[in-house]
Amino acid sequence: MTDQLPDWLNPAKWMDFTESADHRKIQTAIMSTNPGERELALMLSPAAGEFLELMAQRAQAITRRHFGRTMALYTPLYLSNFCNGGCVYCGIAADRRAKRAVLDEKQLRHEMEAITRMHFEELVMLTGERMPEADVPYLRECVAIAAEYIANVTIEVFPMKEHEYRLLADAGCTGVTIYQETYDPVIYERMHRWGDKRDFLGRIDAPGRALRGGLRTAGLGALLGLADPRHDILCVYRHAKHLLKTYWQAGVSISFPRIRPQLGGFQPDHPVDERMLAQIVFALRICLPEIPLVLSTREPQRVRDGLAGVGISKMSIASKTTVGGYSDDSDESTEQFEISDERDIPTFCEMLRSKGLEPVFKNWDATYRGPAHYANS
Numbered sequence: 188m189t190d191q192l193p194d195w196l197n198p199a200k201w202m203d204f205t206e207s208a209d210h211r212k213i214q215t216a217i218m219s220t221n222p223g224e225r226e227l228a229l230m231l232s233p234a235a236g237e238f239l240e241l242m243a244q245r246a247q248a249i250t251r252r253h254f255g256r257t258m259a260l261y262t263p264l265y266l267s268n269f270c271n272g273g274c275v276y277c278g279i280a281a282d283r284r285a286k287r288a289v290l291d292e293k294q295l296r297h298e299m300e301a302i303t304r305m306h307f308e309e310l311v312m313l314t315g316e317r318m319p320e321a322d323v324p325y326l327r328e329c330v331a332i333a334a335e336y337i338a339n340v341t342i343e344v345f346p347m348k349e350h351e352y353r354l355l356a357d358a359g360c361t362g363v364t365i366y367q368e369t370y371d372p373v374i375y376e377r378m379h380r381w382g383d384k385r386d387f388l389g390r391i392d393a394p395g396r397a398l399r400g401g402l403r404t405a406g407l408g409a410l411l412g413l414a415d416p417r418h419d420i421l422c423v424y425r426h427a428k429h430l431l432k433t434y435w436q437a438g439v440s441i442s443f444p445r446i447r448p449q450l451g452g453f454q455p456d457h458p459v460d461e462r463m464l465a466q467i468v469f470a471l472r473i474c475l476p477e478i479p480l481v482l483s484t485r486e487p488q489r490v491r492d493g494l495a496g497v498g499i500s501k502m503s504i505a506s507k508t509t510v511g512g513y514s515d516d517s518d519e520s521t522e523q524f525e526i527s528d529e530r531d532i533p534t535f536c537e538m539l540r541s542k543g544l545e546p547v548f549k550n551w552d553a554t555y556r557g558p559a560h561y562a563n564s
């Protein structure tokens with residue numbers, strides 16, 4: 188299954204641990220002072236599901252130690268839903284009857300004014316695959332405009348070449364999010380029926396190219412439901428450790444997207460239920476204490492409330508997944524997937540405060556903008 192994975196990413200030797208774990212080994216792993224890949228594999232095992240409460244307590248204590256009683260907040264902004272991709276799980280794949288739209292400068296400024304009124308200082312701007320309607324020159328312009336309004340402008344778009352990432356870094360972009368979707372090459376090929384996204388290894392290397400191109404942060408993740416979640420999460424861990432070792436001054440974060448209802452009606456072969464999602468979050472928090480773990484509005488209210496501060500340290504809120512969604516001139520048929528948590532910002536912040544968590548809209552300043560240089564890259 189993992190033939191095409193590079194050696195540094197291949198978790199094959201640890202997969203057995205997820206099957207052969209016993210209670211004593213799992214408890215030792217949860218309480219380990221220096222957990223690594225072996226401990227992660229044990230905590231991801233089916234048998235570790237019985238220790239969810241212990242894992243939650245440890246994950247919460249570690250989150251408090253490294254992030255205090257805070258929750259970083261951000262919002263996504265869809266710039267374009269033009270896409271020639273054939274991802275079976277996506278509501279805006281090329282064969283869906285989604286209405287296509289791309290923001291022009293005036294519309295982008297309207298969106299940014301609406302986002303600024305909500306006090307956000309961190310933004311993720313999204314597009315589909317590389318298209319004439321939304322290629323690098325367009326993105327560069329959008330980054331420069333967004334950077335006039337808020338401090339931290341990041342992108343979740345198509346993989347690029349290193350010099351293209353540098354152009355965006357020069358324009359004020361600080362970070363990139365690129366989910367591998369799945370690290371199983373066979374399933375990856377089946378899920379991505381056509382388009383540039385079929386380049387499995389090129390996508391794996393994209394976060395590294397982005398950092399070499401001068402971006403400061405890279406967000407990783409697997410789309411939970413596509414393949415064996417234990418295998419994918421072990422790969423995400425390996426990917427994160429590899430980036431942190433190679434670009435040690437960079438920031439790496441991990442998100443936990445689960446497949447949501449979308450135009451096309453794709454049903455996952457490996458559904459991840461709420462207990463399994465919690466187990467994954469707790470296990471990664473215990474093994475990666477300092478990395479921001481991110482949960483979006485894809486997840487329902489009860490899951491987000493339950494995981495806030497218990498592993499998760501960063502969340503989106505008041506999200507729109509339509510093009511032009513913030514300034515009210517959007518069409519629902521442009522949406523990539525349905526969001527689940529639709530609470531407004533005051534309601535969500537009230538929930539955070541009731542749990543003793545302080546919402547943080549700004550934790551970085553534009554003064555530090557500009558391409559990063561990694562000495563050992």
Ligand code: SF4
Pocket residue numbers: 270271272273274277278279280281314315316384
């Ligand atoms: S997931 Fe991205 S690349 Fe794939 S069809 Fe959707 S927008 Fe296009």
